Ligand code: UDP
């Protein structure tokens with residue numbers, strides 16, 4: 165089978181609850197390679213672009229507050245790219261079902277997720293669900309030079325994500 169790349173986001177609840185290590189340990193069971201990783205603050209534009217396909221859903225605004233850290237007073241998320249055979253399926257399996265109450269109890273979402281009183285699924289991680297989705301999301305969250313494998317065609321040119329700061 166061919167190698168695939170998949171995007172994982174440890175959501176603000178995962179960082180707030182200090183679950184990063186536990187989650188990375190579970191993901192290491194897949195034996196996939198991490199080829200990009202960073203801790204970032206999610207702004208409104210990134211949040212809305214990431215979840216644009218859900219914008220008609222009644223929970224959309226709360227979902228934006230969730231991923232941008234407003235719900236948890238925690239503005240960090242950790243973004244990772246895992247790479248290897250059947251990466252998308254392997255990570256989705258260990259992540260568990262979207263609804264943490266329905267997720268296998270030994271999956272990441274089953275073990276650490278919960279449903280908020282508002283009904284929102286606070287499910288600790290995001291994982292890409294198809295090849296097309298993974299490509300769209302990875303290009304949204306990462307610049308080419310932040311990834312150690314040449315995943316997709318890239319070009320020389322102006323920075324796409326605003327001015328970069330340099331060390332003095
Ligand atoms: N979500 C929710 N209620 C739903 C469906 C989704 O709260 O009925 C949230 C949940 O946090 C989920 C995210 O919206 O992870 C994105 O939804 P998607 O259907 O893409 O599920 P995923 O791919 O994350 O399993």
Ligand code: MG
Pocket residue numbers: 291293
């Ligand atoms: Mg999804």
